[in-house]
Amino acid sequence: AQSVTQLDSHVSVSEGTPVLLRCNYSSSYSPSLFWYVQHPNKGLQLLLKYTSAATLVKGINGFEAEFKKSETSFHLTKPSAHMSDAAEYFCVVSVRNAGNMLTFGGGTRLMVKP
Amino acid sequence: NAGVMQNPRHLVRRRGQEARLRCSPMKGHSHVYWYRQLPEEGLKFMVYLQKENIIDESGMPKERFSAEFPKEGPSILRIQQVVRGDSAAYFCASSPLDGSYEQYFGPGTRLTVT
Numbered sequence: 001a002q003s004v005t006q007l008d009s010h011v012s013v014s015e016g017t018p019v020l021l022r023c024n025y026s027s028s029y030s031p032s033l034f035w036y037v038q039h040p041n042k043g044l045q046l047l048l049k050y051t052s053a054a055t056l057v058k059g060i061n062g063f064e065a066e067f068k069k070s071e072t073s074f075h076l077t078k079p080s081a082h083m084s085d086a087a088e089y090f091c092v093v094s095v096r097n098a099g100n101m102l103t104f105g106g107g108t109r110l111m112v113k114p
Numbered sequence: 115n116a117g118v119m120q121n122p123r124h125l126v127r128r129r130g131q132e133a134r135l136r137c138s139p140m141k142g143h144s145h146v147y148w149y150r151q152l153p154e155e156g157l158k159f160m161v162y163l164q165k166e167n168i169i170d171e172s173g174m175p176k177e178r179f180s181a182e183f184p185k186e187g188p189s190i191l192r193i194q195q196v197v198r199g200d201s202a203a204y205f206c207a208s209s210p211l212d213g214s215y216e217q218y219f220g221p222g223t224r225l226t227v228t
Contacts, residue, residue: 034216043205043221044157090156100209101147101170102217104156 002027002093004105012111019063019078021108023091026072033074034092034102035065044090050074061085086112116141118208118220119188126226127196135191135223139208146189147217148181151203163189196227 007022025031035047048059055067065076074091091105119138127133139146144165149157159173163183174181178196183189193200203224207217 032216036219041224044219046216046218049216100145100217101159101162101173102149102157102207103159104149106156 002029002031002095002103004091004093004103006089006091006105006108008108009106010109010111012113013081014113015083016080019076019081019085019110021076021089021091021110023074023076023105024072025074025091025093027093027095029095032094033065033067034094035059035063035074035076036090036092038088038090038107040087047076047089081110081112083112083114086110118143118206118218120204120206120220120223122223123221124224124226126228128228129197130195133193133196133200133225135193135204135206135225137189137191137206137208137220139189139206140210140218143208143210143218145209146183147207147209148189148191149205149207151205151222153202157205160191193225196225198227201225201227 003026005024013019033050036044037047038044047063048057050057050067058064063078065074067074089108092102094100094102118140121136146163148160150160151157161174161181162170166185178194180192203222205222206220209217
């Protein structure tokens, strides 16, 4: 079985400052890891994915995440927040022999102050 | 290249009625997943289907819920005799190959039971 814990339900930053959204996972097998973003009343958009290649993954809109197996973490970062980054972010794990269904974390709501 | 399509986007049903949610996967995708998002929560896996087959329905409630993905036409998630607790956003995702690609999400159907 796999699980995902997003350590902060809410994160508030000022525009132009760095963003850190924390995620820890648990998996019996080698996982694929994803970050999705959901804007209010919208669907989910894939930000980036890790599938056992490079451990530092670059995504869209300046986001990146680093897979750290020893820490079972996959934290999402961005050097400089923009107002348009305000949204809900989900860390997600997928395991091939579990039918590839996605297991979602509880989400982190990112607020960006002007 | 159209993305995953879901309809209706919003659905209002009275208690005891039936709800039918439709999902058309991306062209060339033969795997469909349904997820439910309750208010203020992350998405929870419900069911995984391939054409004419249910592969994994471990996340489906035992009663009133069913899903199909016929040879022709969209995937259907059916909820019979809806109750207030069924009010949620229901997301469909599709992927082209099991375990090889990320899942692409539709915009969701927001079901409200009055």
